[in-house]
Each structure stands twice: as C-alpha cells, then as structure tokens.
Amino acid sequence: MNVLVTGGAGYIGSHTCVELLEKGYGVVVVDNLVNSSAKSLERVQQIAGKDLAFYEEDVRNRGAMDAIFEKHDIGCVIHFAGLKAVGQSVSMPLEYYDNNLNSTITLCQSMKEHGVRDIVFSSSATVYSGDNTMPLSEAGSRTGMCTNPYGWTKYMCEQILRDTAFSDKDWSIALLRYFNPIGAHPSGLIGEDPRGIPNNLMPFISQVAIGRRDHLSVFGNDYDTHDGTGVRDYIHVVDLARGHVAAIEYMLGHRGESVFNLGTGTGYSVLDMVKAFERVTGQKIPYEIVDRRPGDLATVYASPDKSAQLLGWKAQYNLEDMCRDTWAWQSKNPMGYDS
Numbered sequence: 001m002n003v004l005v006t007g008g009a010g011y012i013g014s015h016t017c018v019e020l021l022e023k024g025y026g027v028v029v030v031d032n033l034v035n036s037s038a039k040s041l042e043r044v045q046q047i048a049g050k051d052l053a054f055y056e057e058d059v060r061n062r063g064a065m066d067a068i069f070e071k072h073d074i075g076c077v078i079h080f081a082g083l084k085a086v087g088q089s090v091s092m093p094l095e096y097y098d099n100n101l102n103s104t105i106t107l108c109q110s111m112k113e114h115g116v117r118d119i120v121f122s123s124s125a126t127v128y129s130g131d132n133t134m135p136l137s138e139a140g141s142r143t144g145m146c147t148n149p150y151g152w153t154k155y156m157c158e159q160i161l162r163d164t165a166f167s168d169k170d171w172s173i174a175l176l177r178y179f180n181p182i183g184a185h186p187s188g189l190i191g192e193d194p195r196g197i198p199n200n201l202m203p204f205i206s207q208v209a210i211g212r213r214d215h216l217s218v219f220g221n222d223y224d225t226h227d228g229t230g231v232r233d234y235i236h237v238v239d240l241a242r243g244h245v246a247a248i249e250y251m252l253g254h255r256g257e258s259v260f261n262l263g264t265g266t267g268y269s270v271l272d273m274v275k276a277f278e279r280v281t282g283q284k285i286p287y288e289i290v291d292r293r294p295g296d297l298a299t300v301y302a303s304p305d306k307s308a309q310l311l312g313w314k315a316q317y318n319l320e321d322m323c324r325d326t327w328a329w330q331s332k333n334p335m336g337y338d339s
C-alpha cells in the first residue's frame with residue numbers, strides 16, 4: 001500500500017517515512033519545506049535503502065494535491081504538515097489558522113474526490129485542558145480551553161476530522177495526540193533541526209552541549225513537582241513513528257473516529273533531563289533558573305493504556321536511549337542539515 005505523508009521532510013515525518021519504508025509501504029511525501037530540508041528525505045532513503053516519491057508543494061494547493069492523488073494509488077494519508085511553534089502562533093495567529101486548518105480541509109477534500117478515506121492526524125497533548133488530573137486519558141480527560149492559537153488549530157482540526165468521519169461512515173480517522181517527542185534515529189542521520197532559537201527543551205540542551213548556546217534557562221523551579229521544575233512525558237521519536245504504523249494497521253479493520261495518546265506514561269522533570277543528558281553523553285550542561293514560562297503547566301503525562309490495548313503499541317526506548325540518540329544526531333550534525 002502507498003501512504004501519502006504530508007510534512008514528511010520534517011522531524012517526525014522523516015522518522016515515520018523510515019519506519020514505513022522498512023515495513024514495506026510505498027511512501028509519497030508532500031512538503032513545502034517551510035520548516036525543513038529536502039536533505040532529510042535523502043537520508044531517509046539512505047537509512048531504509050529504498051526510494052520514495054517527493055513533491056515540493058503546499059498542501060493547501062488543491063490542484064497540486066489532486067494531481068498527486070491521480071498519479072499515485074494512495075491507500076492512506078498521514079497528515080503531519082503544519083506550523084508548530086507555540087510562541088510564534090501567538091504573534092501570527094492568522095498564518096497558523098490558515099496553514100493548519102486550510103491544509104487539513106484541502107487535503108480531506110482532495111482525498112474525498114479520489115476515494116481515499118483513511119487519515120492519521122498529528123494532534124497534540126496540548127488539546128487537553130489545563131485543569132485535568134494526571135495521567136491524561138482519551139476518554140476521561142477534558143479537552144479545549146487551549147492557551148494559544150497553535151493548540152486551538154489542533155483542537156479545531158480534530159473537530160473537522162471528527163465531523164467528516166460522522167458524515168460518511170467510510171472514513172477512518174485516527175487522531176494521535178503526541179506528548180513530547182525527542183531523540184533521533186539511532187543512525188544519527190536524521191533528527192530535529194529547529195530554525196533559530198529552539199523553543200523546546202531537548203533541542204536547547206543539545207545545542208548547549210555542542211556549543212551553539214551558552215547555557216540552558218530552566219523555566220521555574222517552584223512548581224509542585226519532585227524538584228520544582230516542570231514534568232513532561234518525553235517519548236523517543238522512533239517509538240512515535242512506529243505508533244503511526246500501528247495506527248495505519250488498526251485503521252484497515254476499523255471505520256470511524258479513534259483517538260490515541262502516544263506517550264510513555266512516565267514524567268521527567270527539566271532537571272532529570274539535564275542530569276540524564278550529562279550522564280549519557282559526558283557533556284556538561286550549564287543552566288540558570290529563570291521565571292516560569294507563561295502558560296506552562298507543572299506536570300503533563302499520558303495514560304498510554306488505550307494505545308497498548310487497541311494498537312498493540314508501547315514505547316520501547318528509555319530516557320538513556322533518547323539522550324544517546326539526540327547526541328548522536330547533534331554531534332554528527334552540529335548545524336543540523338546545513339552542517
């Protein structure tokens with residue numbers, strides 16, 4: 001079966017392309033490279049030892065999407081394409097709503113026209129409200145009350161897809177809510193390559209380690225957690241990528257809408273991450289405690305039980321693996337794909 005992967009040149013998309021190719025799927029990537037490099041796809045093919053098809057197009061371009069569906073016999077779509085920087089979404093809300101909502105709508109219209117009804121969507125733990133108790137579960141935790149436009153785009157895209165599945169029972173829609181993907185392919189050939197100053201913790205730590213940044217700013221040490229710093233559910237990106245393959249396999253036998261958390265169920269604090277990274281890599285990470293980052297919660301982690309039961313998927317890699325593979329990527333590619 002051929003899988004159309006939108007945003008396939010990006011961080012999670014490129015790792016998912018490797019897993020799909022290694023499982024024997026044909027892969028067709030659409031990416032406008034707004035936040036990625038085509039070099040990632042050369043590396044994907046090098047790792048898998050197989051070719052994929054790549055189109056440098058915007059998913060909002062209906063004509064381009066129709067042409068791709070006409071050219072390739074697509075069985076299923078994984079929709080990663082989207083803008084993802086929380087802070088930027090606050091200053092550029094219209095760009096975020098336009099890109100993330102219109103890409104989803106145009107993609108579904110083109111799928112419908114071409115008889116493709118299976119879609120896996122990249123959602124996020126950010127769709128859960130801030131007032132839930134942990135762990136977050138698909139059926140038991142509240143969603144909504146998002147704290148930024150990025151989160152609302154994920155919430156709204158989930159609703160658009162849910163309504164689409166409700167309108168026509170042939171659709172199968174898997175909404176995958178990612179927790180905190182980190183790490184890289186163990187080969188060190190592909191990984192996360194943020195543009196500008198990283199917003200997320202792990203890319204920041206690894207850029208301190210390689211000497212691109214002086215020190216890490218730890219956003220608050222007065223949270224109600226074991227050491228006062230924020231706790232998150234970090235998941236190895238290869239485990240996350242495998243969750244997509246499991247979702248595709250599940251969807252073959254199921255119609256309608258399904259929601260799955262992709263997390264490990266274990267939370268680590270910022271200082272746990274710093275210490276683990278130092279221990280595994282031997283690199284010192286100087287840090288400074290600064291004010292809390294507005295909008296941050298003390299603790300966020302998943303219940304991965306539903307994914308384990310229905311997808312037969314569970315994260316395999318541990319924190320040491322995540323740190324080791326992040327460092328393999330960063331040390332081999334100090335400036336990312338431009339190294």
Ligand code: NAD
Pocket residue numbers: 006007008009010011012013030031032033034035036037057058059060079080081082083084099103122123124125178179180181
């Ligand atoms: P990424 O920026 O590395 O990948 C997204 C890709 O989509 C990029 O290659 C970008 O060029 C492409 N793209 C964006 N808009 C496009 C458009 N209109 N047409 C074609 N291509 C377009 O991000 P990522 O970390 O790989 O995230 C993938 C998806 O997962 C995103 O939807 C993101 O919101 C979601 N997600 C990511 C995280 C995370 O922490 N990385 C967490 C939860 C959800």
Ligand code: UDP
Pocket residue numbers: 180199200201202204216217218219220229230231232270293296
């Ligand atoms: N964090 C930090 N310094 C940074 C980036 C992040 O202390 O430079 C903290 C942040 O406050 C949170 C955790 O690290 O507690 C994870 O943040 P990230 O932005 O990676 O993920 P998210 O907050 O979206 O879950």
